[in-house]
Amino acid sequence: MNQNKKNLNLFYTLSGLTFICLILNLPIKLTLFNHTFYRPDFNFKLGSLQIKPNTDLKYGLDLAGGASLIYNVDTSSAKTSDLASALESLKINIERRINLFGVSESSVKLNKQGQDNRLIVELPGVTNINDAIDLIGQTASLKFMGIVELPPEATATATFDDVFKDTGLNGSHLVKALPVPNPNTGAMEVSLEFNQEGSKLFEKATKNYLNKRIAILLDDQVITSPTVSSIIPDGKAVINGSFDIKSAKSLSAQLNAGALPLSIKLLSQSQVGASLGKDSIDKGVRAGLVGLGLVALFMVGNYGYLGFISVISLAIYSLLSITIYRLFSITLTFPGIVGFILSIGMAVDSNILIFERMKEEVRAGKPWNLAMELGFGKAWDSIKDANTCTIITALILFNPFNWQFLNSSGMLRGFAVTLLLGILIGMFTGVVVTRNLLRVLASRKKI
Numbered sequence: 001m002n003q004n005k006k007n008l009n010l011f012y013t014l015s016g017l018t019f020i021c022l023i024l025n026l027p028i029k030l031t032l033f034n035h036t037f038y039r040p041d042f043n044f045k046l047g048s049l050q051i052k053p054n055t056d057l058k059y060g061l062d063l064a065g066g067a068s069l070i071y072n073v074d075t076s077s078a079k080t081s082d083l084a085s086a087l088e089s090l091k092i093n094i095e096r097r098i099n100l101f102g103v104s105e106s107s108v109k110l111n112k113q114g115q116d117n118r119l120i121v122e123l124p125g126v127t128n129i130n131d132a133i134d135l136i137g138q139t140a141s142l143k144f145m146g147i148v149e150l151p152p153e154a155t156a157t158a159t160f161d162d163v164f165k166d167t168g169l170n171g172s173h174l175v176k177a178l179p180v181p182n183p184n185t186g187a188m189e190v191s192l193e194f195n196q197e198g199s200k201l202f203e204k205a206t207k208n209y210l211n212k213r214i215a216i217l218l219d220d221q222v223i224t225s226p227t228v229s230s231i232i233p234d235g236k237a238v239i240n241g242s243f244d245i246k247s248a249k250s251l252s253a254q255l256n257a258g259a260l261p262l263s264i265k266l267l268s269q270s271q272v273g274a275s276l277g278k279d280s281i282d283k284g285v286r287a288g289l290v291g292l293g294l295v296a297l298f299m300v301g302n303y304g305y306l307g308f309i310s311v312i313s314l315a316i317y318s319l320l321s322i323t324i325y326r327l328f329s330i331t332l333t334f335p336g337i338v339g340f341i342l343s344i345g346m347a348v349d350s351n352i353l354i355f356e357r358m359k360e361e362v363r364a365g366k367p368w369n370l371a372m373e374l375g376f377g378k379a380w381d382s383i384k385d386a387n388t389c390t391i392i393t394a395l396i397l398f399n400p401f402n403w404q405f406l407n408s409s410g411m412l413r414g415f416a417v418t419l420l421l422g423i424l425i426g427m428f429t430g431v432v433v434t435r436n437l438l439r440v441l442a443s444r445k446k447i
Contacts, residue, residue: 011440014316014433021319024055024326055326059124060333060414063281066124067132067271071264073110073117078262082176085253086262087117092250093257094121097135097219107331119264129271137266142171142258146205147213147225164215167205171258173198179248180238188243190252192236199235206232216255223254284337291341292318295348303355309437310351317347317429324421333414343422346390350430353379376435383430387423394420 023040030037061068078086091108098106098121107122126132145164154162175193182189194202205214206228215225226239239251295314299307321340325332358375366374397416399406 007436007439010436014436018316018319021316021323024323025319054329057322057326058329058331059281060331060336061122061124061272062334062411063278063284063332064124065272066122067126067129067269069121069123069129069133069136069266070268071119071121071136072267073119074263074265075117085176085256089253089256090119090262090264092253093218094119094136096254098123098132118267129269133266133269137264141217141219142174142255143217143220144169144202144205145215145217146209147215149212164217167201167208167214169194169198169201169205173201174255174258177252177255179243179245179252182238182240187240188245188248189238189240190243190248190255191238192255194235196235199233202235202237203231203233206230206237218254218258224251280334281337284334284341288337288341288344291344295344299348299351305442306355306358306438309442310348310355310434312437313351313429313434314344314348316433317425318344320425320429321418321422324425325418330417330421331414332418333411335411336414336418339415339418340422343419343426346387346423347426347430349386350379350383350426351434353382354430354434372435372438376431380431383427387427390423391420394423 026037026039028039030039073087073090075083075086087110091110095106095108098108106124107120109120111118111120121132121136123132144167146167148163148165150158150163173194175195175198177193178191180189180191181187209228210231211228213225213227215222217223224239226241243251292314296311299310299314301307303310321343324330330336354375357379358371361371361374362368394416396406397412398420399413
């Protein structure tokens with residue numbers, strides 16, 4: 001009785017989980033029988049924290065349309081000790097420029113190919129690729145400018161030159177910026193170090209703007225404007241405030257983008273139209289439905305009622321997979337859809353192994369319920385070994401540690417991530433979900 005209660009509790013839990021996944025995967029707007037239904041928002045509050053998950057599917061360039069740009073990064077001007085910092089600063093600065101350009105869901109990645117460093121920029125939805133190329137290709141410009149406090153009546157007509165006065169300091173004078181903890185309080189600060197010429201200019205600027213503000217501009221955008229509290233003659237200063245580790249690292253990276261500028265050269269560009277992307281999605285969905293249908297026909301035709309149970313398990317597998325894509329913002333590419341379709345066939349493999357083991361136990365004279373439990377137990381080793389091999393292959397294709405001697409292609413990674421997730425979810429649905437459904441819905445049925 002206790003075991004039956006546990007089985008029913010798990011069954012209700014899985015049913016509730018499936019219902020939530022079904023709601024999440026409904027269209028935003030659905031019209032049925034002259035009534036329009038809207039998918040509910042899953043916004044909720046946890047104390048003072050407002051949680052608003054984005055449950056829309058995220059598509060790659062080949063499906064959403066947009067532009068892909070590949071740049072070669074010239075690192076000849078950077079010291080070996082500063083190279084990692086310079087590359088990271090370049091990446092952050094390019095991301096900032098793209099955000100100013102108004103592109104959402106963009107991707108900026110650094111990739112090492114032999115001795116060359118590549119910058120890969122993906123811009124979904126961009127139609128004017130030349131504007132994007134012009135914006136991204138600029139070398140970072142860092143300036144230090146004094147701020148003139150104007151009377152209120154003069155601010156309405158003030159120009160940029162009225163407010164900001166050039167101090168002569170620029171990125172070429174800044175040696176580096178680093179996030180550091182204050183030795184006394186432990187609070188995060190950003191330290192600045194200037195070269196010899198910069199130290200003289202900085203001393204002059206701090207003298208002229210003592211107890212006033214000096215603005216730091218990157219690409220003519222103010223990134224910070226600290227108040228000068230003392231004259232600094234040695235070219236070493238700190239910017240303090242309400243920094244945490246993340247914000248201190250972000251500011252130092254922006255400063256280094258101007259202090260350690262790296263030039264980039266466009267190697268290749270490609271553009272995918274939105275209509276071509278939509279066509280790929282439609283074909284992928286059709287292929288997925290055909291795949292599900294053929295697998296369902298095979299399972300029901302070969303195993304009857306048990307096959308029907310496995311089809312329910314397969315439907316739950318599909319809903320769980322797409323829900324995880326939504327909740328964890330998995331970027332779907334066309335190879336990713338192929339990986340998902342392939343994993344549909346693999347998800348049912350475990351059910352086939354279990355059912356065949358059950359047949360063997362029934363033929364050996366075991367009662368049906370015992371044959372079912374033995375079938376799952378004896379099939380587990382085969383399921384585990386087969387899926388472990390595929391997981392290793394998927395990890396090699398995904399290359400999570402960016403090893404140079406392995407693949408780093410975004411297309412293959414898109415395939416690998418959906419395949420890997422499919423295997424893990426398939427093992428769960430094949431062993432846990434199917435077993436529970438058989439215990440509750442198919443007890444004492446004949447094979």
